[in-house]
Every structure is written in structure tokens, then in C-alpha cells.
Amino acid sequence: MSAASNDSTVTQRLNSRIAKFRDLSPSDRLTRVGEVAGLGQDTVAALRGGGVLPPKVADGMIENVVGTFELPLGVATNFTINGRDYLIPMAVEEPSVVAAASYMARIARDCGGFSTSSTGPVMRAQIQVLSLEDPHGARSRLLSNRERILEAANRKDRVLIELGGGCRDIEVHVFESTPVGPMVVLHILVDVRDAMGANTVNTMAETIAPLVEEITGGEVRLRILSNLADLRLARARVEYTMEALATAEYPGERMASGIVEACALAVIDPYRAATHNKGIMNGIDPLIVATGNDWRAIEAGAHAWAARSGRYTSLSRWEINGAGRLVGTLELPMAVGLVGGATKTHPAARAALELLGVESAQELAEVAAAVGLAQNMAALRALATEGIQRGHMALHARNIAIVAGASGAQIEAVASVLAREHDVRVDRAREVLAGLGKDGQ
């Protein structure tokens, strides 16, 4: 099921194609984004950053707080997902990520954009039962007490039940032989609605532990969610025509076959798959961070899913279909929330969610999958043709210029020399800087 509509008559909240966005100053970009998305002054101020997280709030979020830590917040443009335009907030330290996502989204929008779907927001928690003489008998007793277990779990969280969520089902996994004897692991499957759901399901798991001991006659140890959120999947698909892929240097067919060949290596080889999937997470993590979600949970879920067959592989697939179009697909667990965690406490996370305009956690999950697929495509496109260094290092050159001591107009001036010379090194940056005035001339 898709959280956002596939209907081409879908109402447009905004137009994500903002001409010459990259050429504006950060302040003018923010003003444009505020206008395009119809954001209020408080939201715009929260996106601007610079001390928007009050020390008292930060102190309430984690322990031993001494300050706050800032990252650049970029906005990826051009995204069309299920016929609707989105501006994507991305908090990330790595150059070229936001540019790459925007670029692939620009090409995709001319080919119909991204299509997404997702399963319901169902999380698992595990309850480990030890000291069992008859693990299969314990399994059978747990399954026949399914209704009692569901009822006990659901008694705990009235708000979630009223919202249409709650514990839906159980599974029982038997491990006959482990280093600590036989083990039964009860899974509770919980629809957590718009929460990431960790606290929700952990509370349920702890609540029903005494009942599980009563039913099994064993001893409960762990009661914790699984980050392999395999019942909470988000999927994205994109199709590119050969004309859309073509550049002055490469025909579309060459580009497409190069991308398919690059993906084939990631499918069969874990060494490549790790890097390929890192490229996908380059797109997803910055959105997860910007919206105040738990990026460790998303990373854990993605890589566990990639290894679910016992062999670590690519999260995405790229192929050429019968109509001669390049088709990319991505499917991965996506445990994200619009409530809970820092999503409501951090002012910038609230503002990022408002900019996105997503109405459910499922919609956010689908947007994240689309951004991951765009990012994957950008990296493969570069790798399959000119290599990663030209585009990436040209943007990284600005970082190197700053490391060399450049400021203001000097940054762009030094970076452009490094990029032109294909020599992005700090010592060269220092030499270039020494020859410049304060105005970068």
C-alpha cells in the first residue's frame, strides 16, 4: 500500500524545482524555501539553525550535556514522489550528497518521478525465555494463549489503541540447542502507527513478561525490540528513459548498462555491497537525522535486511526493462516516526518535518526510500562513467579550501582552482590561497 497517492490529480503543495537554487546565498535559499513551502517565520528560523536547540531542552534529551553540535542542513530539490513534489531536508557533513540527490531527482521528474509503497508500521519485540525443559511444548502453550498475550500487551497503551495501533500478532521461535541450553523467543508484532515504536514495544514486552513465564514455566531474560524491522518495509522505484540518461559524453544506453553492471557486482560481492549500500544510506541518513529520527536503528535495520539470506548483498536492483528503460528498485526496513524520540523535542526536526509536509510515518518512510534510490543512482552513474572523483572532489574542494585557511570569497576562488586542476590537496590549496587577496581576487 502506498501512503502517498499515485493519482496524477494529486494536489501539489509545492513545486520542488527551484531554478538557480544552488546560485543563491544560504540566507536567500532559506527565504526561497520558506516561500515555496509556505513556512511560517518560526519554522524558517528553526531551519536556519544557530542555537535553535535551547540548552534546557538539550539537557533534557541526553545526559551530561555540555552544549549542542551543528551540522549543515541542505535541501534537495526536484523530488517528485507518487506525483507529489517534496523538498528534502538533509543534515549531513559530506559534500556532493545533496547535489547528487537533487541531480538524479531532476532527471527522474522528467520520467515521471519516483513511485513508492510500504507495508504497515509493524515492529517486533523479542522476549527470550530460558530454563525450559520442553521448548516445543512452551511454543505450543504460547500459541494457544495468543489472545491472552495480545490482550495483556494492549492493556498497556490506550493511546496507541485509540489511534488504531496495538499488538496484532505473535510468533514463537524455538532454538533447541544454544550455548546456554534450549531457548524460546516470543515475538510480539505491534502496529506502532506514527511512532518509531521502540519505547512502545519495549514497554509492552516488559509488561507481558510475567505472563510469558506463567505460560511457559521458563525464565524471561531479554525483552527488547528487534531492529530488523522486516515487517515495516519501504519501497521505491524509478524508471529512466535512455534520452533522459544521455549526456554530451555518454549515450543513455552506455550509462544504463554501466549502472546495471555496477549493481551486478554489489549483488554478488559483499565488499562492493557494503560501499553500494553506504551510497544508499548517504541519502537516507541525512533525512533521518534532519527529522530527529534514530539513524542507528535505520542503519542496523538496513544492513541486517541486506544480510537476511546469510550473504550480505545490495539493497537495490538496477535492470533494463522490455521498454528499454533503466529501472531502479529499493526495498528496506524503515522504522521512522513523526512522534517520539527527538521528532517533537528538537525545533529543527519539527521544522524539517513541516517542510517535508508528510502526514504519516509511512509517508516519511517512503520518501526516505526514494531519496536512498536517487542517491544510489547518482553514485552508480558517476562510477560507471567518469568516476566519483570529478563531481565529488570538485565539491569537496571547498572543504579543503577552508582547511587551508580560506574564508569568505576566498573559499570559492581556491576551490575552483583546485577543481579545475583536478588537484584537491591542502598544500596546493595553501599555495593558491597565498596568491589571493581577502576578496578572493
Ligand SMILES: CC(C)(COP(=O)([O-])OP(=O)([O-])OC[C@H]1O[C@@H](n2cnc3c(N)ncnc32)[C@H](O)[C@@H]1OP(=O)([O-])[O-])[C@@H](O)C(=O)NCCC(=O)NCCSC(=O)C[C@@](C)(O)CC(=O)[O-]
Ligand atoms: C556532484 C554531481 C551532482 C555533479 O554533477 P554535474 O554533472 O557536475 O552537475 P551539473 O552542474 O550539471 O548539475 C546537475 C544538477 O545537479 C545538482 N547540482 C550539481 N552541483 C550542485 C551544487 N554545487 N549545488 C547544488 N546542486 C548541485 C543540481 O540539481 C543540478 O541541476 P540544476 O538544478 O542546477 O539544474 C555528480 O557528479 C554526482 O552526482 N556525483 C556523485 C556524487 C556522490 O555520489 N556523492 C556521494 C559521496 S561518494 C560516497 O560516499 C559513496 C560511494 C560513491 O562510494 C557509493 C558507491 O560506491 O556506490
Ligand SMILES: NC(=O)C1=CN([C@@H]2O[C@H](COP(=O)(O)OP(=O)(O)OC[C@H]3O[C@@H](n4cnc5c(N)ncnc54)[C@H](OP(=O)(O)O)[C@@H]3O)[C@@H](O)[C@H]2O)C=CC1
Ligand atoms: N533498539 C532501538 O532502536 C531502541 C531505540 N530506542 C529509542 O526509542 C525512541 C522511539 O520510541 P517510540 O516508541 O517511537 O517513542 P515514544 O514512546 O516517545 O512515542 C510513542 C508513544 O507516543 C504516543 N503517540 C502519540 N501519538 C501517536 C501516533 N500518532 N502514533 C503512535 N504513537 C503515538 C503513544 O502513546 P502514549 O502517548 O501513551 O505514550 C506511543 O506509545 C527513539 O528515541 C529511539 O532512539 C529505545 C530503545 C531501543
